[in-house]
Amino acid sequence: xxxxxxxxxxxxxxxxxxxxxxxxxxxxxxxxxxxxxxxxxxxxxxxxxxxxxxxxxxxxxxxxxxxxxxxxxxxxxxxxxxxxxxxxxxxxxxxxxxxxxxxxxxxxxxxxxxxxxxxxxxxxxxxxxxxxxxxxxxxxxxxxxxxxxxxxxxxxxxxxxxxxxxxxxxxxxxxxxxxxxxxxxxxxxxxxxxxxxxxxxxxxxxxxxxxxxxxxxxxxxxxxxxxxxxxxxxxxxxxxxxxxxxxxxxxxxxxxxxxxxxxxxxxxxxxxxxxxxxxxxxxxxxxxxxxxxxxxxxxxxxxxxxxxxxxxxxxxxxxxxxxxxxxxxxxxxxxxxxxxxx
Amino acid sequence: xxxxxxxxxxxxxxxxxxxxxxxxxxxxxxxxxxxxxxxxxxxxxxxxxxxxxxxxxxxxxxxxxxxxxxxxxxxxxxxxxxxxxxxxxxxxxxxxxxxxxxxxxxxxxxxxxxxxxxxxxxxxxxxxxxxxxxxxxxxxxxxxxxxxxxxxxxxxxxxxxxxxxxxxxxxxxxxxxxxxxxxxxxxxxxxxxxxxxxxxxxxxxxxxxxxxxx
Amino acid sequence: xxxxxxxxxxxxxxxxxxxxxxxxxxxxxxxxxxxxxxxxxxxxxxxxxxxxxxxxxxxxxxxxxxxxxxxxxxxxxxxxxxxxxxxxxxxxxxxxxxxxxxxxxxxxxxxxxxxxxxxxxxxxxxxxxxxxxxxxxxxxxxxxxxxxxxxxxxxx
Numbered sequence: 001x002x003x004x005x006x007x008x009x010x011x012x013x014x015x016x017x018x019x020x021x022x023x024x025x026x027x028x029x030x031x032x033x034x035x036x037x038x039x040x041x042x043x044x045x046x047x048x049x050x051x052x053x054x055x056x057x058x059x060x061x062x063x064x065x066x067x068x069x070x071x072x073x074x075x076x077x078x079x080x081x082x083x084x085x086x087x088x089x090x091x092x093x094x095x096x097x098x099x100x101x102x103x104x105x106x107x108x109x110x111x112x113x114x115x116x117x118x119x120x121x122x123x124x125x126x127x128x129x130x131x132x133x134x135x136x137x138x139x140x141x142x143x144x145x146x147x148x149x150x151x152x153x154x155x156x157x158x159x160x161x162x163x164x165x166x167x168x169x170x171x172x173x174x175x176x177x178x179x180x181x182x183x184x185x186x187x188x189x190x191x192x193x194x195x196x197x198x199x200x201x202x203x204x205x206x207x208x209x210x211x212x213x214x215x216x217x218x219x220x221x222x223x224x225x226x227x228x229x230x231x232x233x234x235x236x237x238x239x240x241x242x243x244x245x246x247x248x249x250x251x252x253x254x255x256x257x258x259x260x261x262x263x264x265x266x267x268x269x270x271x272x273x274x275x276x277x278x279x280x281x282x283x284x285x286x287x288x289x290x291x292x293x294x295x296x297x298x299x300x301x302x303x304x305x306x307x308x309x310x311x312x313x314x315x316x317x318x319x320x321x322x323x324x325x326x327x328x329x330x331x332x333x334x335x336x337x338x339x340x341x342x
Numbered sequence: 343x344x345x346x347x348x349x350x351x352x353x354x355x356x357x358x359x360x361x362x363x364x365x366x367x368x369x370x371x372x373x374x375x376x377x378x379x380x381x382x383x384x385x386x387x388x389x390x391x392x393x394x395x396x397x398x399x400x401x402x403x404x405x406x407x408x409x410x411x412x413x414x415x416x417x418x419x420x421x422x423x424x425x426x427x428x429x430x431x432x433x434x435x436x437x438x439x440x441x442x443x444x445x446x447x448x449x450x451x452x453x454x455x456x457x458x459x460x461x462x463x464x465x466x467x468x469x470x471x472x473x474x475x476x477x478x479x480x481x482x483x484x485x486x487x488x489x490x491x492x493x494x495x496x497x498x499x500x501x502x503x504x505x506x507x508x509x510x511x512x513x514x515x516x517x518x519x520x521x522x523x524x525x526x527x528x529x530x531x532x533x534x535x536x537x538x539x540x541x542x543x544x545x546x547x548x549x550x551x552x553x554x555x556x
Numbered sequence: 557x558x559x560x561x562x563x564x565x566x567x568x569x570x571x572x573x574x575x576x577x578x579x580x581x582x583x584x585x586x587x588x589x590x591x592x593x594x595x596x597x598x599x600x601x602x603x604x605x606x607x608x609x610x611x612x613x614x615x616x617x618x619x620x621x622x623x624x625x626x627x628x629x630x631x632x633x634x635x636x637x638x639x640x641x642x643x644x645x646x647x648x649x650x651x652x653x654x655x656x657x658x659x660x661x662x663x664x665x666x667x668x669x670x671x672x673x674x675x676x677x678x679x680x681x682x683x684x685x686x687x688x689x690x691x692x693x694x695x696x697x698x699x700x701x702x703x704x705x706x707x708x709x710x711x712x
């Protein structure tokens with residue numbers, strides 16, 4: 001086709017309309033400032049969430065609404081994206097979530113439906129296939145269409161877990177595999193937007209993990225196991241910094257694109273002992289990256305932007321509603337709200 | 343009051359001995375009660391302190407947990423916590439407080455992983471919030487205190503029972519047994535005195551008769 | 557007869573390339589518009605207007621084709637005999653609209669698709685969206701003008 005990205009024309013058209021229905025800052029603010037959960041809920045009812053809200057009985061089931069909405073968006077993406085394997089990469093994290101649940105369930109010898117509630121339907125791999133991979137003794141890789149990396153990771157975990165019995169290993173190992181797959185696939189598919197997005201995610205997660213591991217007082221070997229691969233910041237950097245004071249982190253990130261964030265991180269950590277602000281800024285940085293490419297006329301970018309915007313929006317609504325239900329002060333809620341995409 | 347005893351001297355002696363025991367017992371019980379109350383009050387004070395402290399820490403931990411919960415979806419959070427790293431084993435011993443056997447709790451945290459004794463975090467770092475760490479840490483830190491509190495509260499409960507029992511016994515002795523014994527003693531003494539007087543009069547009478555015949 | 561053949565090639569090229577360009581462009585903008593209308597059916601009229609814009613180049617191509625046909629006398633029914641050079645002149649005269657017509661359509665389709673996306677958010681700005689798209693049209697018109705002037709300049 002002579003026009004680059006022409007196959008996205010329909011999808012982009014739809015997304016542009018959907019974007020107008022995203023919750024803007026004003027509405028979120030109104031929700032934060034509402035006097036009760038019910039009122040916040042009512043404000044939510046004026047938006048595109050309204051049709052989901054008819055099905056729940058009480059305000060306290062908001063989690064169901066958010067879940068249903070997230071599911072709907074992922075289905076929509078699969079439906080309208082001509083190259084669904086790209087947006088599938090974003091949904092891959094749900095497959096890995098399901099894998100974690102299934103693996104832990106297996107090792108806890110959980111039977112019946114105890115863990116079924118924790119499985120998410122937004123993944124790209126059918127749940128039955130995942131269940132077969134984990135529970136079927138005579139599992140044959142060729143019978144299912146599972147990514148090779150996933151099968152390998154599950155095998156490795158089975159071996160390691162039998163030796164050590166450490167449940168954290170399941171999460172750590174799967175997280176690594178996930179990001180290896182994400183960055184690898186984005187490169188293969190030559191999608192620079194996605195690659196940049198995932199690389200940033202890796203770096204930001206690594207910075208945060210570094211701090212958390214440091215606080216837990218664990219050693220370098222453990223740190224190396226928690227670090228995600230393919231980041232722009234080398235793992236050695238973190239490993240060398242582990243025994244240094246925290247300021248060293250800010251100094252060594254001075255020249256990178258994460259300089260401002262590292263600054264905030266260090267300051268916040270020393271003043272308040274938490275990383276709430278950093279977590280927010282990290283999410284904002286990803287959204288900002290997508291915002292930069294938002295005006296690409298045709299292509300994957302608007303779709304990605306919308307998907308992320310929606311995930312962020314759902315996160316924001318959750319923060320507000322959890323806060324409201326539990327009577328959190330307004331500024332504590334505001335402190336945690338992520339930037340909006342519109 | 344109806345007293346059914348043989349007003350004999352032997353009975354009287356026995357009764358007097360019992361009375362003495364009862365009085366001594368009563369005094370001992372009273373001492374025991376005082377000591378129990380002292381122990382009780384001491385524990386109550388400690389309990390109050392501990393409880394307040396724990397409640398403060400727990401509510402702080404809960405608040406942090408809430409914040410962690412706000413930025414994570416329910417499924418992700420539950421997945422993160424579904425398989426704990428540490429196993430805890432609890433041993434129950436007995437401790438003797440004034441011959442009350444209160445449970446003594448001691449627990450051991452066993453890591454399910456070698457070298458992971460200090461690892462209380464069973465989850466990965468990618469999609470969990472750092473606020474979860476803080477909350478888990480506080481929760482884990484509270485555990486020994488919670489054990490102490492449980493132990494203390496059980497002891498207090500047992501002590502209260504024992505105080506109640508002791509007080510009832512002391513009261514029974516003080517207001518029922520001892521007065522009743524004293525009554526009986528008085529009755530027997532009076533009866534014996536009566537008998538004695540009767541015998542004396544009889545003797546004097548016989549003496550008069552004998553003397554008249556001579 | 558080689559001259560006539562060359563003139564035919566010129567006319568055919570002008571119609572073919574601009575036609576393909578316009579079809580592709582109108583199709584793509586149509587897809588984009590369909591996406592918008594899926595979510596918001598009220599936007600049909602506005603998007604239709606935009607969809608039509610990249611279609612004009614096809615008409616310009618056809619117009620040039622017609623002029624050539626008239627020149628060589630097909631339409632009148634009596635074919636004019638052309639020398640090799642005359643044929644080449646006519647072919648050259650068709651080139652501006654052939655090339656610019658095609659490329660400008662592709663360029664215009666992008667601007668128009670962006671316009672459709674803009675309408676999705678701000679329906680009141682339809683006029684501006686049209687202006688942006690029409691700016692590209694200028695160059696197609698200029699090319700058409702050049703082609704026509706060249707054609708008229710050829711004496712048979």
